[in-house]
Amino acid sequence: MAIINSEPLPSRLAPVSNTGLTGWLKGNLFSSPFNTFLTLVCVYGLWQILPGLVNWFVLDATWGILGPEGNANEMTKQTVAACKEAGGACWSLLSVKHRFMIFGFYPQDEQWRPLLTCLLLIGMVLISGIRAFWKPWLIAAWLAAIAVCFMLMMGGIAGLTHVPTSKWGGLPLTLGLAVFSVVFALPMGIALALGRRSNMNLIRTLCVSYIELIRAVPLISILFMASFLLPLFMPEELTINKLLRAQIGIILFAAAYMAEVIRGGLQAIPKGQYEAADAMGLSYWQATFKVILPQVLKVSIPPLVGTIIGTFKDSSLVVIIGLFDVLNTARVAFSSDPPWSPFYMEAYFVAATIFFIFCFGMSQYSQWLENHLNTDH
Amino acid sequence: MKNATHTARVGSLHSSSFWNNPTYRSLIIQAITFLLIAGSAYYLASNLVTNLTARNIPIGLDFLDKRAGFDIGDSIIAYTSQDSYGKAFLVGIINTLNVSLISIVLATVIGVMIGIARLSQNWLVKNLTRGYVEYMRNIPLLLQLFFWYALLTHALPSARQALNPLPGIFLSNRGLFLPTLESDSGFYFLLFGLLVGLTAALIWRFRANKIQKSTGRQLLVFWPFIAMLAAGGLIGWLLSPQGITVDMPALKGFNFRGGIEITTEFFCLMIGLVTYTSAFIAENVRSGILAVDKGQQEAASSLGLPSVKSQRLVILPQALRVIIPPTTSQYMNVIKNSSLGVAIGYPDLVSVGGTTLNQTGQAVECISLIMLVYLCTSLATSLFMNWYNASVALTER
Structure with a gap:
């Protein structure tokens, strides 16, 4: 008599040593x-470092402001003394200086305007990340948002008081420089990349030399050029604003890098697409805008986000020509005020966190996008 | 590109319309472009001449012969404020190349180690290195430089209370001081001995390769190589008449004298460049190793190659082809990024050029010189790396 199991036996549980913790x-x-x-080795290293870090960041840290209200000198004195005694991080620096670190020298009463500008720009960046919104109206929305931001920051119309660009600083400056650079450098980069593949010798030579020259030199030398040479090349009566000069420098720089990314995308398009567009009787511009560029932009977006991250980090270089971006305001917050000067770590930590959040967010987004756009089977 | 527009031959069939002929059209477009560019160049140049004449600034490179009058804190060649601007520029160029070269070597070593550690099976190692890479990559280099500079100048003691971790090594907020060999006859004997040892070792390696290729017999290479090098150095040292003198740094007045001085600025710039670039190189290495097909590892294992050998002989040569091109651009980035040293007072090319610009007002010449030097260095780097890339490239039949 045979014993037959009609049902499969349940699989045996994995041994305890292979499951769970x-x-x-x-x-x-x-x-x-x-x-x-x-x-x-790692555990030993962490054991050595972590307690010190936790102590410095949290346990020995000082928060808030001490001392009598209204007496700024006395308050600073007592707070700094308390920080030094506790020996940890002095987050009181933030309580005292956070408005300066975020908004720079912008007039106190008007700081809702840069705040609104920041929120608008961040909102636009978030919206642009959603694929359903990649429509022509997004370009119009960007142009409108930029105009609104500019009017908000500058003032002088609609009852807003005029604030000169020399007072602009902090996060709105950093965000503004990066956004303006990308918005203007991207079309310029596309034009340069197309020019590099043109069959007109003069245009190709010009584009190749521009791209290669800009990519071979550091951004600082471009910024120096924009801030020292540009005024020399302009007629005497025309003076260009310092911020605008830096902005032009960053745009010229970023465009060359974007052009190389777009060129990579152009090279990835199979020859058959050009031939098909030609066979349909499309003109060069029709073929470029309706057939080639949509495909190029799709494959170029992940590396373009990389270039945008680079531009965002590079915008911090305007410190060297004396503009007050978020890195410089953080630096000035502790260095220009002698009682606070020992607390450089806290200020740099805040600036680093701001940059990290934006850059890391964008790089994670680009990785997600790469998987998402990958429609190959 | 040819395929994007019609060829000239097609156009000539319909030469009824002048504008529809691609040959003429492209000529006209290029002529208009040329006129536009030449016109704006003329306009800008005439503005420049007017502006420079108004400010009384002469045009030309004559200023390079004038006395510079500023000191440079960190210089490999002898330089005083009595020297010319030209020499100051030379010091700046050497400093830029010096800090870039050292940073490139260190960043490559650290980057390769971290890139391999990123692929470790150990959860802690994998995630700690991932944290390092993400943190370093996503914070601007300038901020890192400011941080290191503030940390080293604030946290380190003054020269009088300098840290002395090993005999002869002093660390203070003035910089790092290391002992060095006196460059007298003993030093040259040692150098010569090492050279002879190196030549012998290279000949040995060449012979071992040749024997292995013709007979398949493997000779030991690594240890004989080290032994010959060490023996050469040792013999050179023993033969030298007075022996070797070591130059120890010692505290004199407010600072150290003797030995090698590594200034705080150099040290900061180097740390910043190394940590920042190594994160990027680590990512290149990681993606390069991941790009090698899994079957290659399996094939190496089934041939019976031990793990280290299969990595060295099978995986790495193939990964290198993917790693080298992006790493080349990282190397060029190091050279360009070293210009950020100007923010912490390291006298690199941009810093020296900027000082010269401020003193003489020769903005056009100074900035052109700076850009020209970077252009040449970038070209040289890319030529060298292209040559190296070609030497490891896939040889197809």
Whole structure:
């Protein structure tokens, strides 16, 4: 008599050593003698560093402002003394200086305007990340948003008081420089990339020399050129604003890098697409705008986000020609005020966090987008 | 490109309309472009001449022979404020190349290690290195430089209370001081011995390769190589008449004298460049190794190659082809980024050029010189790396 199981037997549970916490530890930390050694080294290193960091950041840190209200000198004195005694981070620096670090020298009463500008720009960036909104109206929306931001910051109309660009600073300046650079450098980069592949010798030579020259020199030298040479090349009666000069420098710089990214995209388009467009009787511009560029932009977006991150980080270089972006306001917050000068770490930490949030966010987005746009099978 | 527009031959069939002929059209467009560019160049140049005459600034490179009158804190060649602007520029160029070269070497070593660690099976190693890469990549280099500079100048003691971790090594807010060999006859004996050892070792390696290729017999290479090098150095040292003198740094007055001085500015710029660039190189290395097909590792294992050998002989050569092009642009970025040293007072090319510009007002010449030097360095780097890339490229039949 045979015993026949008509139902499959339930599979046996994995051994305890391969599941749960033990399994995870075994697989990820102690899978071989060498791995065990590495784990021990890492744990020892963290054991040495982490308590100090936690103490500095949280346990020994000083928060808030001490001392009598209204007496600024006495308040500073007592707060700084308390910070020095506690020995940890002095987050009171933020309580005192956060408005300066975010908005720079912008008049106190008008600081809702840069705040609104920042929110508008960040909102536009977030909206532009959503694929459903990649429509022609987005370009119009960007142009409108830029105009609104500019009017908000500058004032002088609609009852807003005029604020000269020399008072602009902090986060709105950083965001504004980056956004303006991308908005103007991208079309310029596309034009340069198309020119580089043109069959007109003069145009191709011009574009190639521009791209290669700009990419070979550091941004500082371009900024120097924009701030020292541009005025010399202009007629005497025309003076260009310092901020605008820096902005032009960054745009000229970013355009060359964007052009190379777009060129990579152009090279990725199969020859058949050009031939098909020609066979349809499309003119050069029709073929470029209706057939080639839509495909180019799609493959170029992930590396373009990389270039945008680079431009965002590079905008901090305007410190060197004396503009007050968020890095410079953080620096001035502690260095121009002697009692606060020992607390450089806190100020740089805040600036680093701001840059990190934006750059890391964008790089994660670009990785997600790369997977999302990858429609290959 | 040819395929984007019609060829001239097609156009000539319909030569009824002048504008529809691509040959003429492209000529006209190029002529208009040329006129526009030449016109604006003329306009800008005439503005420049007017402006410079109004400000009494002469045009030309004559200022390079004039006395510079400013000191440079960090120089490899002898330089005083009595020297010319031309020499100051030379010091700046050497400083830029010096800090870039050292940073490139260190960043490559650290970047490769971190890139490999990113692929480790150990969860802690993988995530700690990931944190390092993300943090370094996403914070502007300038901010990192400011941070290191503030940290080193604030946290380190003054020269009088300098840290002395090992005998002869002093660390203070004035910089790092290391002992060095006195460049007398003993030093040259040592150098010569090392050279002879190196030549012998290279000959040995060449011979070992040749024997392996013709007979398949493997000779030991690594240890004989080290041994010959060490023996050469040792013999050179023993043969030198007075032996070797070590130049120890010692506290004199407010600062150290003797030994090698590594200034705080150089040190900061180097740390910043190395940490920032190594994160990018690590990502290149990681993606290069991931780009090698999994079957290659399996094939190497099935041939019986041990793990380290399969990495060195099978995986790495293929990964290198993917790694080198993006790493080349990282190397060029290091040279360009070293110009940020101007923000923390390191006398690199941009810093020296900027000072000269401020003193003489020769903005056009100074900025052109700076750009020209960077252009040449970038070209040289890309030529060298292209040559190296070609030497590791896939050889197809």
